[in-house]
Amino acid sequence: MKIAIGNDHAATDLKNEIMEYLTQKGHEVINFGTDTKESCHYPIYGEKVARAVAAGEADCGVLICGTGVGISIAANKVKGIRAAVCSEPVTARLVKEHNNANIIAFGARIVGAETARAIVDAYLSAEFAGGRHQSRIDMISALEK
Ligand code: RB5
Numbered sequence: 001m002k003i004a005i006g007n008d009h010a011a012t013d014l015k016n017e018i019m020e021y022l023t024q025k026g027h028e029v030i031n032f033g034t035d036t037k038e039s040c041h042y043p044i045y046g047e048k049v050a051r052a053v054a055a056g057e058a059d060c061g062v063l064i065c066g067t068g069v070g071i072s073i074a075a076n077k078v079k080g081i082r083a084a085v086c087s088e089p090v091t092a093r094l095v096k097e098h099n100n101a102n103i104i105a106f107g108a109r110i111v112g113a114e115t116a117r118a119i120v121d122a123y124l125s126a127e128f129a130g131g132r133h134q135s136r137i138d139m140i141s142a143l144e145k
Pocket residue numbers: 008010042065066067068069070071
C-alpha cells in the first residue's frame with residue numbers, strides 16, 4: 001500500500017520507527033512529517049497527509065503527534081477525510097470496519113512503539129464492512145456540504 005505519514009516534533013522518533021516497520025512490510029511510505037524535534041505546528045502535517053489521502057496520492061495515512069488528537073482534528077477539516085485516534089488495536093480495526101477511516105492517528109506520548117505497530121497492523125489488515133455502515137458514512141459526508 002501507499003501510506004502517507006506525518007508527525008510533529010513530539011513524534012519524530014516514533015514516526016521513524018513506524019516508517020521503518022511499514023517499509024519492511026513492503027509498503028511505500030511517503031513522509032510528510034517533520035524530521036527534527038524542534039517545536040513545530042501539528043496542523044501543518046495533519047493537513048499535508050490529509051490532502052495527499054483526499055487527492056488519492058496515498059491509499060491511507062498515519063498521523064502521530066503527542067496525543068494524536070490535535071493532528072487528527074486538523075486532518076478532519078479536509079473534505080473526505082475520516083481520521084481516527086486509536087490507542088489500542090481493537091479500535092484500530094473497528095475504525096476501518098465501521099467508519100472506513102482513511103487516516104489513523106495515535107500519540108507518541110500515549111503509546112509505545114510495540115502498541116503503535118499493533119495499531120497499524122490491526123488497521124491495515126482490516127476491511128470496511130459496508131452495508132449499514134456506508135449509510136452512516138454518507139450522513140457524515142453530507143455534513144461537509
Ligand atoms: C505538542 O506539544 C503537542 O501539543 C502536540 O504534539 C499534540 O499532542 C497536540 O494535540
